Amino acid sequence: MQAAAPTSKSITDSIFEIKEVSVVATRNLTPQQTISRVQIENLASSSVADALKYMSGVQIKDYGGLGGQKTVNVRSLGSQHVGIYLDGVRITNAQNGTVDLGKYSLTTLESVSLFNANKVEQLMVASEFASASTVYLKTKRPEKTSFLASYSIGSFGTHKLNATYSFKKYGFIDAAYTHSDGDYPFRYKTEYEDTTGTRRNSDIDMMRIESCFFFKNFEWHTYFFNSQRGLPGGVVRRLSDKYTDVGREWDRNFFSQLSYRNNNKALGYRAILKYTNDKMHYRSDYPENMSVHSNNQYHQQDIYGAAAFSYSFKGLSVSASSDLRWSDLTTDVKRFHYVWRLDNKNSLSAIFNFRGFTLNASALYTSVTDHTHNGAKPLDKFTYDALASYKLNKHFSFRSFYKSVFRAPTLNDLYYTLVGNRNLKPEYTKQWDVGLCYNNSFLALQVDAYYNKVTDRIVCLPLKGSFQWTMLNYGYTRCMGIDWSANINYRNHSLFLSGAFQDDRNLTNPDGDDYRDYIAYSPKWTFSAIYSLNWKALSGSISYMFVDKRFWTAENDIEDPLNAYMCVDAKVAYRFWRFTAELECQNIFNKPYEMIQRWPMPGRRFMATFKFTL
Secondary structure, three states, X not given: OOXXXXXOOOHHHHOOOOOOOOOOXXXXXXXXXXXXXXXXXXXXXXXXXXHHOOOOOEEEEEOOOOOOOEEEEEOOOOHHHEEEEEOOEEEOOOOOOOOOHHHOEOOOEEEEEEEXXXXXXXXXXXXXXXOOEEEEEEEOOOOOOEEEEEEEEEOOOEEEEEEEEEEOOOEXXXXXXXXXXXXXXXXXXXXXXXXEEEOOOOOEEEEEEEEEEEEOOEEEEEEXXXXXXXXXXXXXXXXXXXXXXXXXXXXXXXXXXXEEEEOOOOEEEEEEEEXXXXXXXXXXXXXXXXXOOOEEEEEEXXXXXXXEEEEEEOOEEEEEEEEEEEEEEEEOOOOXXXXXXXXXXXXXXXXXXXXXXXXXXXXXXXXXXXXXXOOOOOEEEEEEEEEEEEEOOOOEEEEEEXXXXXXXXXXXXXXXXXXXXXXXXXXXXXEEEEEEEEEOOOEEEEEEEXXXXXXXXXXXXXXXXXXXXXXXXXOEEEEEEEEEEEEEEEOOEEEEEEEEEEEEEEOOOOOOOOOOOEOOOOOOEEEEEEEEEEEOOEEEEEEEEEEOOEOOOOOXXXXXXXXXXXXXXXXXXXXEOOEEEEEEEEOOOOOOOEEEOOEEOOOOEEEEEEEEEO
């Protein structure tokens, strides 16, 4: 471009000095799927689990209703192998190793991302290398001072109140209250029975208060959740509206985490400090119950600290990290001894870039020690991973990874009365993956083929009678499959597509009746689609999900597997002045389905929301 002729004004008046700016970016070496803030706002959903269920390779276990527990399983590796991270800090549960995603709202999130293996970037803390798959929840940083209030009313006696106050770019406080009667009608039909009824004892009252503050490189996030809910139990044959297996649960969850990150220069550093305090009260000692009667309280605490350092020189970056987690568990269960655990992880990672080729290799050392009466032996293990990609041209890139990881038995696995087994070994997984990516200005496409192997899988098996069980290391399973996803954006339109094929088999005993049978709750085919539109004051989306039939026992000789199902949701919103009106409908065609055997999901349901912004 030809320079313009200088004017009579001094040229130096138009020259400004700017400070040096460094931009650090790393190509994704593993399969990644992300649902952005715009897509989140357009979804007919209310929790993180609702967003994740559309991603390829993901299976959600949902026990039905607004208050039903929701856990995520990726590529059939089990929910304990999925790490859930909020702003880079893991959400943990030392008692049973799972995270109930129904407790975490989409209201305050910028994006939800799923990585197979793990992210590849500088300053990752050691815990991030310890999961087979990782889910990252990124908090939305406010842009200006504002106030948002909303009220929702929906089917089955559901009411929601929410208020968010944001102060400039420094942070926000978000509060929400939800009540639902949860008494939704259902129809349950198999080869042997056909019954209708109404889900009882599935009500919930929950309150959430969340705050996040930003200052320079610091981020302070605090979360409080309190709920009371009914646990209705599974549907039984010849069901009336009277249940013979019901319970109640009270939960209180609190955490506060402070993190600092600085990686604008060759030397980067990161620090994290977090405290968690959780209480749960479970009660099932009701006269009508046929199962074990119990009335117990559980209290666990968690203190976590981590530090990471990185050094970059030309095409090479090296990171080292160490973290320490102290967890304890107390309960009034008979003969349960107080236990506390020290979990120390140390990692060393290197990222190398050269002419379109990127390689990331890391090593993780884990040491777990339990302190209690007759505690399990200390655990010391090394695991490794290697991830590589090569940019073929402007649009295509090839990638692959290998990752080994294990999960230590949880405190419930080891010490729970009549169930725990102090001699449990870790559950090992090994993953291999190859994939191809294509990107241009409006399309992002990725296809991956994978092979997973799990050894010493930790399972709960009957021991004596109906109500005494034990934890055992049992078996060898393998899963191979193909995942694909596409994200298309054109003007005001966006389309997210994902699909998966998997073959998940039990290869434990060649002489057993269940040899080469499919693993329970592993569908062979899944497919989902989300179409979103933003046009002037109008926005909306329609989403579709298909899940193939699934077996629900270890042996596949049953005649009534869980049927394949499809579910269609829709949402539309209109903005005028400072108001927004939203209307959503889930399960539009009122299709009956189950994610867990004999836990029917709700049918067609509506929700209307009114928002005011100041």
